[in-house]
Amino acid sequence: MDIFQIIFLVVQALIITLAVTTGFAYLTWYERRLLARFQNRIGPNRAGPLGLLQPAADAVKLFFKEDVIPTASDKVVYLLAPVLAVMTAIVIWAVIPFGCFNLNGDHTACFDPARRDEVWNALQVAEVNIGILFILAVTSIGVYGITLAGWASNSKYAMLGGIRSSAQLISYELAFGMAVLSVVMFGGTLSTWEIVLAQEGLWFFIPLILGFLLFMISATAELVRAPFDLVEAEQELTSGYNTEYGSMKFALFFMSEYIKMIAMSAIATTLFLGGWRFPGLETLGNGVAELAGPWPAAIIVGLVSLGSFLLKVALFLFVFVWLRASWPRMRYDQLMQFGWKTLLPLAILNLVLVPVVIVLVPDNRYIQTAILFVLGIATIFGAARIGGRGRVKRTVELVQPVPEGQQSSVANSSSSAQPTRGTAS
């Protein structure tokens, strides 16, 4: 690795960090506008056209807030917690391929796993062969930020939030890891780059529909997004773990949460939705290469793949906002029960189904897919049925009570007159 490549990596990392933080700022705008649409409102539209300057206004506001450190807090940990939270959120991005812009000027290498060494991708910082493990590790470290913040603040609400976060993470980490493991099995690799390439012609969410669902549920829980946002349940804990945080320290937590949300969408895209792949992308690259030569083709493929990736990420973000707009929050104990008693068995089942099918029907992707898809759908419906069992549909009874004055004259046999009961609605 020569010095130029090192400088290039540093610049790349810087650009991605900046892009991600800008992405965070605009995600807040995206979420608020979208949520407003769901809720029959307009959303922020005062600062700049369509309210596009709203994130800047928010940032300025938070910068100028007084920086308060509670006297009773553990100052070092208190200050370290937001740093830890935001750092882990950004580091995840290192291994995610946003697209393929081959700086060697050959777009065909992007689509061939065997020619991995010929790809010098400008749209991925680090191509690690254990990228998936790295993602799992870093997402788990992220919870330390929240837990430590809750503990170091020395406030009751914050502590409850912190404890909730660690309990929640333990409950969901396993199911999350197992859902990801099914992708590793099906794709046959731990590298994010190769998983994207393995999804040629077949995005993994179809065969791994069950794993995909488990992944989305546990990812929502990992992100502490609605309906699993117990950690900062406003109605219960005022603000949860970040109750005692203000100014930019609060902004860092906010930032970590939203960056994690984008990162999780990016991971979901990479693992299940074909990453930067888009139908016809290779044909497009070949066509451009014929007309204008290899470099324009590499650039076009780079741009289209990046666009395709961002589009898929935006789709997942939409789902996260949609969830927030429509679901009530779960309770602490229900969340743990759901994690251990529903998600984990399903994840284990998924982890059994995938290798068994792969071994039984070797070398035929499409039959494997068909079997796994049918089994996955059946499992989901079966689980839903079992979960909904014993739930009685309740209605109110419509009654015509007898007025007080008439009770004694009409029915004096018992002290409390029986009201006449009408039909139930």
Place this chain on the structure above:
Amino acid sequence: MSTLTIPSPHELIAPAQRGERESMVLNMGPHHPSTHGVLRLVVDLDGETVVDVAPDVGFLHTGIEKTMESKTYQKAVVLTDRMDYLAPLSNNLSYVLAVEKLLECEVPERAQTARVLLTELTRIGSHLVWLGTHALDLAAMSVFLYAFREREQILDIFELVSGARMMTSYFRVGGLAYDLPADFIPTVQVFLDTFGQRIDEYEDLLTNNPLWLERTVGVGTITAADAIALGLTGANLRATGVPYDMRKMVPYIGYETYDFDVPVGKNGDIYDRYLVRIAELRQSRKIAYQALERLQQMPSGDYVTRDRKIAPPPKHEITHSMESLIHHFKLWTEGFKPPVGDAYSAVESPRGIHGTYIVSDGSPKPYRVHFRAPSFINLQALPHMARGRYLADLVALIASIDPVLGEVDR
């Protein structure tokens, strides 16, 4: 019966301060997002489990009952709005009925029908706030905004009739403050026509939502006997299976002539309270339709009693008749004087039985006014329901009891 007791905040705080307890004492409120105003709760927590909870009320005490003693009967109406600020017209009605009982005053049919219509709209509006905040407390955020969209229409109707959106003070002793405006009937018609579909929308979002069921079914259960022992009224009582509704039991302003049912639950949990209130929305709409039809049949007529000792004469009479001028002068300078005695009236407000007790010493100002505020009494059930539940349930319970702190503290 020991579970029905309500601890004082001091009982929970003092041992914790002396370090005698392992559990954590958490001070929720008076400034807390989900205490529906300025309710302070001292919660004794064992982890996330509520060991005991002591509601501390009085942060919104405004001395309404005392202030009324220095106002004439007619002027005191405006104070009643400020109690249950989500159902001002129900409060107006409760007070006005008591004074009318004291005066033995006849109220014209048209005013009574308008009162029925407007109090039912109040009930719908108040239940919408309950629905919205209840859903919001369980983080189903969108329902809140949908419910407030419909409440806005109701507030517009109030503004149309009284000029004020919340503090309407539209009911006066003897009838109404002004006549109903010309476009009142079509406006209400439009609202009622669309509203039925809106209730279906709320139900689509919540009634069969698995998470909503998880959070509400079997939570905060109270038996009918306990509910009666604690003096619960309104939907909180009816959810336990007791069909007690003042509109049926002791009908007032002609409720006996309207066709409606009383929705009753079975289990007395949060979900039943939810179902009962949703069914009440439909029943209120039904009553409002009937009242509207009656108003359409009598488009004009008296809106206030013709008894000039109580209600002022119309403006044009004053310029012609000496007697009218004297009445006007007397009413405006000192008000009317009810006979010595006392009167109690109770109405079914959205929150339960709202009662007014007035003692008159024969002067133009009440000697003593006391309100039976349903929120205050319903709030008593909170510790009983919350013990042994989770902190998150406590929030849901406050919402399902539906207290209005203005009324709790008065």
